[in-house]
Amino acid sequence: MYEGSAVPGRLSASRELLRLLIDEVGTPGAAAMRRMPRLLAEVDQHAAEVRDALGDGRTAPSTVALAGYTEGLIHAAEEAGWEFPASIDWAVRDWRVVRLLAICLLASDGREL
Template sequence: MAWLRIMRESAARRELAVLKDQLLAGLGAYSPALQAAIDQHAAAVRDILGLTAGSAGPVELAAYARGVQDSAAERGWRIDGAGDDWVMVRLLATVSLSSSERRSGLHDLPRL
């Protein structure tokens, strides 16, 4: 069933890439403070997924991002809303982890 795992990972990578594009389009001004917040959130997401799933691959990261978005949407949050609120930073951290999975750095987000 390796093909199923490959298909799930491919779909998760596409989902995270689309999310990254949406987040970057809605991002306001970039600052070093924002990058620091993204790094801190990335560490928290890694810890959360490491404790619950044992690893943070693209499938787990996509599921986590969906959960964050669903919870935030229930409170009225939209992806094209405010710039660097908690949800936006958390999602940026999650997509940064998905990008860094194939490389080893967390700084895959373009500097704006």
């Protein structure tokens, strides 16, 4: 059974995008959250906003919805002149990076990153 109405190719591409995001943002971000309680609180707030935007506000959105949201966020940010950072300074973080980290946590569905 496919997730929602996603066709196999779209679901596979969505999973791949989220895996890459977890590698680039989620794994280092999870380590930073363990050291920085304020970052954890920010990520929690962003995760709630993404859940609200993509669903009922209580459950994690589907893989395809999260990937689509991620693509839209990055595309809009790049059109506004933002560039994905070569390295992330978690002490001086851009809100977009925090939002991407929140997406990683939602994509992992509570599993350790």
